[in-house]
Amino acid sequence: EDQVTQSPEALRLQEGESSSLNCSYTVSGLRGLFWYRQDPGKGPEFLFTLYSAGEEKEKERLKATLTKKESFLHITAPKPEDSATYLCAVPDSNYQLIWGAGTKLIIKP
């Protein structure tokens, strides 16, 4: 069964304290992995798409990496405005996105 699991469920960091969020997946044939950011009361905002193991993408303080079983979203020297819920998703064989439940990131000033 196709599945996406994100950990931890919540993460509290001090401003400037770097860390990583995990997205592990089981799917028959990887067709890409998507990362989104969601602020309270808003829709998900697209961040990255990764297509193959070893691929990396960066945007400001965020860097996403991909292996054959999981993806990491590394956040370097985070700021309070990075606080949000981060979601990952992978397409199944019908190209429907299978979503993780998200990691709620809180950055304290």
Place this chain on the structure above:
Amino acid sequence: ETGVTQTPRHLVMGMTNKKSLKCEQHLGHNAMYWYKQSAKKPLELMFVYSLEERVENNSVPSRFSPECPNSSHLFLHLHTLQPEDSALYLCASSQDWSSTDTQYFGPGTRLTVL
């Protein structure tokens, strides 16, 4: 207006009411989606439309009825809802269905069923 818009942003309705959610995309995309997002649960895909034709219906109760009059507009008609239907309803669009095109989301409608 740019991107994907949704109205209303908030909706409170009784179990016997009938209401509709509206979504409009200004991106020139061919595919549109309805998702349900409940607290601490993954997004649940409800319906997919491609070029105004429904291509997916993920075992959604008949009290939810979608309508796609053209490739830019999508509606979700609601009737006789249950309290457990309270959630954030998200609309999204992508260039094409059946691909790995990025989906872009609207701000959502926060629905409360009393």
